[in-house]
Amino acid sequence: MKLTNEGIKDRAAWEAKGYSLPKYNREEIIVNTKQNPVWIHFGAGNIFRAFQANVVEELINQGVMNTGLIVAEGYDYEIIEKYNRPCDDLSILATLKADGTVEKKVIGSIVESCILDEEDEREIERLREIFRNPSLQMVSFTITEKGYKTRAYMDKVVGLILERFKAGAFPISIVSMDNCSHNGDKLKEAVVEIAKDWYNEGKCDNDFVNYITNPSVVAFPLTMIDKITPRPDDTVKKMLIADGVEGAEPIVTSKNTYVANFVNAEETEYLVIEDLFPNGRPALEKGGVIFTDRETVDKTEKMKVCTCLNPLHTALAIFGCLLGYNTIHDEMEDEALKRLVTKLGKEEGMKVVVDPKVLSPDEFLDAVLTKRLPNPFMPDTPQRIACDTSQKLPIRFGETIKAYRSSSSLSTESLKIVPLVLAGYLRYLEGIDDNGKQFEQSPDPLLEELKGLPAKDVLKRQDVFGVDLYSDGLAKKVLAIHSEMKGVGNIRKELEAV
Known part of the structure; x- marks a missing residue:
C-alpha cells in the first residue's frame, strides 16, 4: 500500500485495512486550488496535518469547499522534499482515542507544497503567484512564536505580502495559529516592524505600511488552538507497517525534524478564531471551528x-x-x-x-x-x-x-x-x-x-x-x-x- 495518488486508487486494499479515503475527485480540487487559491499555510508540521488539513478534508468531502490547502515550509525544506512531494502531499492521520481505538484516515486536502526559498526562483515565484491572486483569503501560520522573531523568515513572508500589495492591494487575513498568547498581535508586530524598516530604507512606499496597518484590508485575528500532536509514535508506525503501508518509517532531517507519512494525534481539538476576514473566508465553522469576537x-x-x-x-x-x-x-x-x-x-x-x-x-x-x-x-x-x-x-x-x-x-x-x-x-x-x-x-x-x-x-x-x-x-x-x-x-x- 503506497501513499501516492496512484497507490490510493486501490481503494479496496486500503479500506480492507480500515482506512477512510478521500470521497472527492482530488484532481479537480488540485486544479481549482491552483487556479483560485483560498488558503495557504506556513509550517508543514504535525498540528497542521492533524487539525487544519483534517477540517478541510471533511469540508471537501461534504461539498462545502471545492478548493484545498497549499502548504509552505520556510524552516526545514526537507519536510517538503522527503515527505510531501514523494507522497503527492497525501498524509495518514491516526487519531488515538482514549478508549484505545485508532481511527485511520488518508488526508488529501493538502494539494500543493511550496518551499519558502528566495534563492530558488521557481519556488519563490510560485509563492508570489499565489499571493498575487485576488482569490486568496487566508494566510495562516504554525511556525512557533520563535518564528515571528526570526528576521530571515519573516522578511520572506513580508516580501510576499508586498507582492500582493503591488498586484492590487487586495485584502487578506494573516492568521497566527500558534499556541501562544495574543498570537495575532505578535505576528502583526513582526510584519509591521519589517515594513517600517523597509520604508525607512527606501525598499517600499509608505502606502505599503498603510496597507498592512489598515485592519479593514489586512487583518491579523487572534486565535486559540488546542490539540496534542506528538512526533510520530513507534506503536503507530508498527501498526501501519503491519497494515502494509510503505514508507511509514520516520525520517529525521538534518534539522532534527521527525518526518513521516503519518501523523498521530488525540481526538480532542479546539480552534477559536477572531472573525476578521476582509476578503471572506471558508465556512470552517461547518468543520467545528469557532468564529467569534476578539474578547x-x-x-x-x-x-x-x-x-x-x-x-x-x-x-x-x-x-x-x-x-x-x-x-x-x-x-x-x-x-x-x-x-x-x-x-x-x-x-x-x-x-x-x-x-x-x-x-x-x-x-x-x-x-x-x-x-x-x-x-x-x-x-x-x-x-x-x-x-x-x-x-x-x-x-x-x-x-x-x-x-x-x-x-x-x-x-x-x-x-x-x-x-x-x-x-x-x-x-x-x-x-x-x-x-x-x-x-x-x-x-x-x-x-x-x-x-x-x-x-x-x-x-x-x-x-x-x-x-x-x-x-x-x-x-x-x-x-x-x-x-x-x-x-x-x-x-x-x-x-x-x-
Missing part, C-alpha cells in the same frame, strides 16, 4: 492557559520529574497525582475561571481529566512539558493568585494545591528526586540562575511567579511545604496528604 478568543485562551489545561500540565511536569515518571498518562494512574490535578482544576481554578461562553470550562476540564491526560496513546512526557517552566508560571499560576487577591469573597489563605505545586518547583530546582537521586532538569533560560538562589530568594522573583508572593502569606506557606518535602519519600507524603 471571546482572549477568554478562551485564559480559560485554557490559566485554569483548565496548562496549570495541570505544569503540575504533572514538576511532580512527574520528581517522582521518576516518563509519561503523562502513567502519572494519571497515580491516584495522588490524579487527585492533585483534579483539585487544582475543579476546586481552586474553577472558582476564578474566565468563562468564554462559546466553550464550557466544566466540559473542557472534564475532557482534560478523563480523556486527554489519561490517554495511553499520547506519549507526552513530563520532561518535555517541564521545558521553560520559569516562563510559564506567571500565567499558569500567577493569574489565579491575582484573581484570588482581587476577589471580595476569596483569599489566597484557602489555596492548598497552588502552594504545593510551587513548593514542588523549588524542589525541582534542586535537581533531587523523591528517592534522593539527581535528575537533569529540562532546558529553561533561567534554570542556572534560579538553581543558585536560596528558596526564599527564588520566591521573591516576580518575573517568575507573576506576583509578589510575600505580600500575603503565600511565600511562607510555600516555604513550609518545601521544608516538609526535604529528604527521601517526603514529596510523596505531601502529595498523599492532599
Whole structure:
C-alpha cells in the first residue's frame, strides 16, 4: 500500500485495512486550488496535518469547499522534499482515542507544497503567484512564536505580502495559529516592524505600511488552538507497517525534524478564531471551528492557559520529574497525582475561571481529566512539558493568585494545591528526586540562575511567579511545604496528604 495518488486508487486494499479515503475527485480540487487559491499555510508540521488539513478534508468531502490547502515550509525544506512531494502531499492521520481505538484516515486536502526559498526562483515565484491572486483569503501560520522573531523568515513572508500589495492591494487575513498568547498581535508586530524598516530604507512606499496597518484590508485575528500532536509514535508506525503501508518509517532531517507519512494525534481539538476576514473566508465553522469576537478568543485562551489545561500540565511536569515518571498518562494512574490535578482544576481554578461562553470550562476540564491526560496513546512526557517552566508560571499560576487577591469573597489563605505545586518547583530546582537521586532538569533560560538562589530568594522573583508572593502569606506557606518535602519519600507524603 503506497501513499501516492496512484497507490490510493486501490481503494479496496486500503479500506480492507480500515482506512477512510478521500470521497472527492482530488484532481479537480488540485486544479481549482491552483487556479483560485483560498488558503495557504506556513509550517508543514504535525498540528497542521492533524487539525487544519483534517477540517478541510471533511469540508471537501461534504461539498462545502471545492478548493484545498497549499502548504509552505520556510524552516526545514526537507519536510517538503522527503515527505510531501514523494507522497503527492497525501498524509495518514491516526487519531488515538482514549478508549484505545485508532481511527485511520488518508488526508488529501493538502494539494500543493511550496518551499519558502528566495534563492530558488521557481519556488519563490510560485509563492508570489499565489499571493498575487485576488482569490486568496487566508494566510495562516504554525511556525512557533520563535518564528515571528526570526528576521530571515519573516522578511520572506513580508516580501510576499508586498507582492500582493503591488498586484492590487487586495485584502487578506494573516492568521497566527500558534499556541501562544495574543498570537495575532505578535505576528502583526513582526510584519509591521519589517515594513517600517523597509520604508525607512527606501525598499517600499509608505502606502505599503498603510496597507498592512489598515485592519479593514489586512487583518491579523487572534486565535486559540488546542490539540496534542506528538512526533510520530513507534506503536503507530508498527501498526501501519503491519497494515502494509510503505514508507511509514520516520525520517529525521538534518534539522532534527521527525518526518513521516503519518501523523498521530488525540481526538480532542479546539480552534477559536477572531472573525476578521476582509476578503471572506471558508465556512470552517461547518468543520467545528469557532468564529467569534476578539474578547471571546482572549477568554478562551485564559480559560485554557490559566485554569483548565496548562496549570495541570505544569503540575504533572514538576511532580512527574520528581517522582521518576516518563509519561503523562502513567502519572494519571497515580491516584495522588490524579487527585492533585483534579483539585487544582475543579476546586481552586474553577472558582476564578474566565468563562468564554462559546466553550464550557466544566466540559473542557472534564475532557482534560478523563480523556486527554489519561490517554495511553499520547506519549507526552513530563520532561518535555517541564521545558521553560520559569516562563510559564506567571500565567499558569500567577493569574489565579491575582484573581484570588482581587476577589471580595476569596483569599489566597484557602489555596492548598497552588502552594504545593510551587513548593514542588523549588524542589525541582534542586535537581533531587523523591528517592534522593539527581535528575537533569529540562532546558529553561533561567534554570542556572534560579538553581543558585536560596528558596526564599527564588520566591521573591516576580518575573517568575507573576506576583509578589510575600505580600500575603503565600511565600511562607510555600516555604513550609518545601521544608516538609526535604529528604527521601517526603514529596510523596505531601502529595498523599492532599
